[in-house]
Amino acid sequence: MEICRRNDEIEISELDPFLAELLRQIPASTNPDGVPAAEERIFSPPTNGNETEICAEWKLYVQPELRRLFQTATETVVADLEQLNGNEKKFANRTLRIPSKHADAWLNALNQARLVIAAKYRFTDGELSDQFRSPIGSRRDLSLFQVNFYGFLQEFILRELGGWEQGPSS
């Protein structure tokens, strides 16, 4: 896999089928339904629990807004991921281009996915900082790899986003 910035896009080329599949999994991975710990993490309370009135209002007025925001980000990512559903051979390497204007949506969706997966598997701090664990072994190992791979993408987008915010690349 190669990742680089080209003008106003991030280009991820030479994507092998395994990594392409992990990217396709982003939208589904953002869904916290059925995992209370993930739902609680994505929609965390606005106070430390003492202000029940604020928490009730938050649920009523703010959470629906947040839900919409997260949904919109995920939909943008879904649209970009359509590029991976071309007519090439199933096992051919693919290229994905992310426009700079979609960078925020990608950061958000990747973050949702990482938080949901981490909450689902209750990864420890030690596991989360283990960047070199093989994805082969168990579903848990694969999910940890997924969290780290999405983190790597976030880091790259953030670095490039800094460049875009400062002005055109040299």
Add this chain to the structure above:
Amino acid sequence: MDKGVAITLFPAWKNAGPSTVDKPTIEKETRSKEDLDLPWQVVVHNDPVNLMSYVTMVFQRVFGYPREKAERHMLEVHHGGRSILWSGMRERAELYVQQLHGYLLLATLEKTG
């Protein structure tokens, strides 16, 4: 501190005959706004999943902090478990917390004192 004044009128017209008009009862309710105006703090809590660079970017964007200040707060969160990012009126504090939640950071508002 401003005082909020609410005046409630309870006209007794329902039971009044055609030639008598009762004086309306005027109840004055004075409610202090102190509860609302006490400084509130916006606190961000540590989270092992969010990337340090991401948290720094969020602090820069939401609070307009320069990179160095944003990084200081990020490191405080990382090492100390929490950092007070801002304090002031409740309404603004709520807005900041909402924005931080939009970026999926663990943030709460807390009353000072």
